[in-house]
Amino acid sequence: MTERFKLSRxxxxxxxxxxxxxxxxxxxxxxxxxxxxxxxxDSFGEATSFTPWLRMDNDGKVTVYVTHxxxxxxxxxxxxxxxxxxxxxxxEDIRAEYAAPERNEALGGVYSEVGGALAYFSGRSTSEPRxxxxxxxxxGARERLKSAAGEAWGVASAEITVSEGMLSHSxxxxxPFTEFLxxxxxxxxxxxxxxxxxxxWTFLTKVDPAKIQIPEIVTGKAIYGMDIRVxxxxxxxxxxxxxxxxxxxxxxxxxxxxxxxxxAVVEVKPTEPGEPDKxxxxxxxxxxxxxxxxxxxxxxxxxxxxxxxxxxxxxxxxPGAKWANTEMMNDAAMGAARKAGDNxxxxxxxxEAEFKKGGKILEAEYLTPYCDQVQMEPLNCTVKVxxxxxxxxxxxxxxxxxxxxxVQETGVAPEKVKVHQxxxxxxxxxxxxxxxxxxxxxxxxxxxxxxxxxxxxxEESVRQGRYRPLMGAHxxxxxxxxxxxxxxxxxxxxxxxxxTRGLADTALPLVLPNVQIESSVVRDFHIKTGPLRGPGFNSxxxxxxxxxxDMARAAGEDPLDYRIRIYEKWEDEGWVKILKVLKEKSGWxxxxxxxxxxxxxxxxxxxxxxxxxxxxxGSVVHAEVSNSxxxxxxxxxxxxxxxxxxxxxxxxVQLEGGAIFGLNLALNEKLNVEHGRIxxxxxxxxxxxxxxxxxEIHVHFEALTDHERYDEIGEPPVGPVGPALANAIFEITGKxxxxxxxxxxxxxxxxxx
Amino acid sequence: xxxxLNINGTDMEVEAAPETPLLWALRDHLGLTGTKFGCGIAQxxxxxxxxxxxxxxxxxxxxxxxxxxxxxxxxxxxxxxxHVLQKVWTEMNVPQCGYCQSGMLMAVASLLNxxxxxxxxxIDLYVDNICRCGTYPRVRAAIHKAAELMKA
Numbered sequence: 002m003t004e005r006f007k008l009s010r011x012x013x014x015x016x017x018x019x020x021x022x023x024x025x026x027x028x029x030x031x032x033x034x035x036x037x038x039x040x041x042x043d044s045f046g047e048a049t050s051f052t053p054w055l056r057m058d059n060d061g062k063v064t065v066y067v068t069h070x071x072x073x074x075x076x077x078x079x080x081x082x083x084x085x086x087x088x089x090x091x092x093e094d095i096r097a098e099y100a101a102p103e104r105n106e107a108l109g110g111v112y113s114e115v116g117g118a119l120a121y122f123s124g125r126s127t128s129e130p131r132x133x134x135x136x137x138x139x140x141g142a143r144e145r146l147k148s149a150a151g152e153a154w155g156v157a158s159a160e161i162t163v164s165e166g167m168l169s170h171s172x173x174x175x176x177p178f179t180e181f182l183x184x185x186x187x188x189x190x191x192x193x194x195x196x197x198x199x200x201x202w203t204f205l206t207k208v209d210p211a212k213i214q215i216p217e218i219v220t221g222k223a224i225y226g227m228d229i230r231v232x233x234x235x236x237x238x239x240x241x242x243x244x245x246x247x248x249x250x251x252x253x254x255x256x257x258x259x260x261x262x263x264x265a266v267v268e269v270k271p272t273e274p275g276e277p278d279k280x281x282x283x284x285x286x287x288x289x290x291x292x293x294x295x296x297x298x299x300x301x302x303x304x305x306x307x308x309x310x311x312x313x314x315x316x317x318x319x320p321g322a323k324w325a326n327t328e329m330m331n332d333a334a335m336g337a338a339r340k341a342g343d344n345x346x347x348x349x350x351x352x353e354a355e356f357k358k359g360g361k362i363l364e365a366e367y368l369t370p371y372c373d374q375v376q377m378e379p380l381n382c383t384v385k386v387x388x389x390x391x392x393x394x395x396x397x398x399x400x401x402x403x404x405x406x407x408v409q410e411t412g413v414a415p416e417k418v419k420v421h422q423x424x425x426x427x428x429x430x431x432x433x434x435x436x437x438x439x440x441x442x443x444x445x446x447x448x449x450x451x452x453x454x455x456x457x458x459x460e461e462s463v464r465q466g467r468y469r470p471l472m473g474a475h476x477x478x479x480x481x482x483x484x485x486x487x488x489x490x491x492x493x494x495x496x497x498x499x500x501t502r503g504l505a506d507t508a509l510p511l512v513l514p515n516v517q518i519e520s521s522v523v524r525d526f527h528i529k530t531g532p533l534r535g536p537g538f539n540s541x542x543x544x545x546x547x548x549x550x551d552m553a554r555a556a557g558e559d560p561l562d563y564r565i566r567i568y569e570k571w572e573d574e575g576w577v578k579i580l581k582v583l584k585e586k587s588g589w590x591x592x593x594x595x596x597x598x599x600x601x602x603x604x605x606x607x608x609x610x611x612x613x614x615x616x617x618x619g620s621v622v623h624a625e626v627s628n629s630x631x632x633x634x635x636x637x638x639x640x641x642x643x644x645x646x647x648x649x650x651x652x653x654v655q656l657e658g659g660a661i662f663g664l665n666l667a668l669n670e671k672l673n674v675e676h677g678r679i680x681x682x683x684x685x686x687x688x689x690x691x692x693x694x695x696x697e698i699h700v701h702f703e704a705l706t707d708h709e710r711y712d713e714i715g716e717p718p719v720g721p722v723g724p725a726l727a728n729a730i731f732e733i734t735g736k737x738x739x740x741x742x743x744x745x746x747x748x749x750x751x752x753x754x
Numbered sequence: 755x756x757x758x759l760n761i762n763g764t765d766m767e768v769e770a771a772p773e774t775p776l777l778w779a780l781r782d783h784l785g786l787t788g789t790k791f792g793c794g795i796a797q798x799x800x801x802x803x804x805x806x807x808x809x810x811x812x813x814x815x816x817x818x819x820x821x822x823x824x825x826x827x828x829x830x831x832x833x834x835x836x837h838v839l840q841k842v843w844t845e846m847n848v849p850q851c852g853y854c855q856s857g858m859l860m861a862v863a864s865l866l867n868x869x870x871x872x873x874x875x876x877i878d879l880y881v882d883n884i885c886r887c888g889t890y891p892r893v894r895a896a897i898h899k900a901a902e903l904m905k906a
Contacts, residue, residue, distance in 0.1 A: 073887050216835045220832070303770070377790070377853040377884070426853030459794055654889070
């Protein structure tokens with residue numbers, strides 16, 4: 002299969018399909034006119050190509066193939082920007098398309114080998130391997146065009162310049178790229194060109210293009226998973242066992258058979274996936290296990306939904322029903338966190354010996370609840386299962402995972418499986434495991450030969466999640482004579498699959514002389530968990546940075562200056578730089594009216610215990626609490642260090658959105674459990690911040706260290722914003738919030754009223 | 755039952771139960787998928803359309819009640835993206851995932867129709883749609899920008 006790719010390298014440009022459907026939008030902002038296929042899946046058919054990343058057509062259109070789904074974070078645009086830099090084509094001639102996973106499979110993993118195992122994940126579009134892949138491909142195309150033109154004009158190709166899709170020579174000759182496509186396709190270069198260095202860039206970091214798919218979005222043309230319309234398609238409304246791990250006892254199809262449009266009820270039996278035979282799954286397959294479920298199939302969705310609501314179903318709740326309420330689970334997690342851990346995450350020095358010295362010793366317990374991503378587009382997936390082929394349309398965060406899951410669930414040969422990546426109405430980690438696709442495939446298996454669009458209601462989507470884990474933490478610290486912590490003990494616990502990221506691998510434990518970090522798994526938690534924007538980090542940063550604030554106060558020091566003293570010991574200067582920028586820009590220390598205060602927190606997403614890795618981000622939150630306990634957040638300041646930034650505006654909007662996400666997570670979000678079931682189902686019970694609750698947000702770029710990385714921006718704000726708010730609330734009320742969400746706490750102070 | 759709906763200036767026939775939400779008649783029967791399903795309980799606003807010029811959450815609006823009214827969906831703003839809101843949204847890089855933005859745009863269009871130069875408080879009142887990506891700061895700035903352009 003790799004052979005096919007090698008063969009195709011001989012010719013890089015195809016004279017094939019016109020690029021029908023490409024849109025050119027005239028807009029005043031510079032360079033926003035590149036676009037994306039309105040039905041964004043791989044249309045790569047009969048074409049041969051110099052590179053799997055790039056195609057040029059006779060009408061001048063340049064198609065860039067992108068592996069990772071755009072969930073609003075801009076990877077489509079970034080891929081186009083790399084190509085624009087090297088190829089010097091017109092921005093409005095570029096369009097993006099998703100690289101289909103079956104093509105990846107057929108080409109021996111040519112896409113997934115770039116960026117490692119997570120290549121198809123929505124992870125960082127600014128990583129060096131991705132940048133190099135796109136820029137090398139585009140530079141190769143450019144040099145071949147120059148070579149072809151040089152040959153035709155009888156001049157040295159090195160003398161030819163390229164700009165806006167034109168080749169030019171000082172002799173006055175010029176021609177559009179399209180004139181030389183077929184000749185260039187046959188050119189063999191002595192050596193493939195190297196990508197431009199940063200100093201040579203004229204587009205990257207100089208122009209901040211807006212997301213190329215926006216013209217599709219604002220006209221309603223963007224096709225999300227929910228918008229898929231395939232000829233002959235029917236709809237399925239889905240209900241899974243309300244208690245995870247439960248089983249179906251019975252249902253009564255006769256009760257709904259007569260209802261309009263109803264075609265069938267499909268029962269799905271719970272199965273545990275094994276390992277796939279040939280392909281390597283990217284994320285673990287266990288969380289994609291099919292649960293017990295029923296689906297009503299009807300001509301239209303509303304018919305299916307109405308009939309499902311009328312369908313009598315009896316469930317056996319299974320062992321999960323023993324968890325009578327949320328408190329029972331909280332107690333179990335806290336109980337586990339109070340004991341010595343099952344796993345030692347980090348052990349430095351001797352914390353117990355240090356504690357025996359006495360002095361200022363602090364001890365506290367923290368808890369974060371189950372939370373759902375509540376992405377705006379409820380889960381859905383369309384599947385057509387035939388005897389020996391399968392086709393899937395999915396708003397996934399990980400197209401390749403869906404491919405593997407589909408192959409596994411159907412047993413159909415990989416070359417007969419086609420997965421179409423659609424636009425994605427929000428991800429935040431919910432759409433990486435492929436559990437939604439697997440259930441849809443299982444339903445479609447029960448109604449074969451017809452495309453089945455399976456739609457989760459909002460309530461089904463929320464109650465059948467892969468949640469931010471419920472986590473408990475027990476923390477203990479001793480302050481040394483200098484006021485700084487001389488020992489830190491942290492014990493955390495959660496259900497299977499909970500995350501310790503951001504606890505042992507962050508700067509605080511790495512600069513202290515005595516540290517013990519332990520974790521325990523509460524094995525009989527039945528609720529399924531998964532990544533939620535900044536997994537692990539969004540709980541652990543809350544624990545550590547709230548506790549650190551307590552230490553600062555116990556030491557009698559300003560919380561921001563205290564952090565500077567601590568993080569001065571860490572060899573990555575970004576931390577202190579961020580704190581100093583925040584101190585200067587947020588108004589830190591300037592007087593505020595009574596009832597108002599600022600809080601600060603800092604953390605790093607992705608450093609993995611190493612300096613100059615991941616993104617460090619600090620936040621100052623300015624809040625107000627009335628005597629009666631009414632909270633208002635006035636302003637959030639964010640300073641960060643990703644090393645460098647590629648598209649400043651893209652970073653700005655991600656950080657704004659991330660700050661709001663982090664604020665909401667800490668302030669509002671919690672799922673309760675009752676007899677094993679998730680209680681909350683919709684936005685009326687699970688509040689999300691709206692326009693009127695949104696504070697002023699100030700993003701500061703001055704703390705960038707210019708270290709040579711362009712690190713991630715989606716997750717970082719979600720860690721520190723919550724504890725920064727908690728720290729402000731403590732400053733105002735004297736109340737230390739040790740559990741999320743904060744809205745559950747009585748914040749009244751100074752006698753109430 | 756058969757209903758005739760006037761959508762974006764064109765009469766269209768829908769065969770559906772009378773209580774079917776307008777949202778699903780638009781999306782599923784008429785193929786107008788720009789109007790989004792988000793919550794089904796008129797909480798999030800992703801399904802916002804105009805009924806006789808007034809912003810309505812179509813997930814709670816029965817199809818039979820829409821007969822005789824002028825319905826406008828996001829597809830009716832401008833197919834080529836030349837409506838001032840569409841242009842400003844693009845220039846200012848407002849949407850992230852974009853799923854809520856059809857409803858957001860329809861809520862904003864209604865606001866600017868009623869109040870050509872809205873204050874921040876007006877915006878808070880009229881545009882209470884949910885955006886999980888957190889595009890609110892950009893939406894607010896874009897509304898002010900659009901109001902300025904429409905005034906000129």
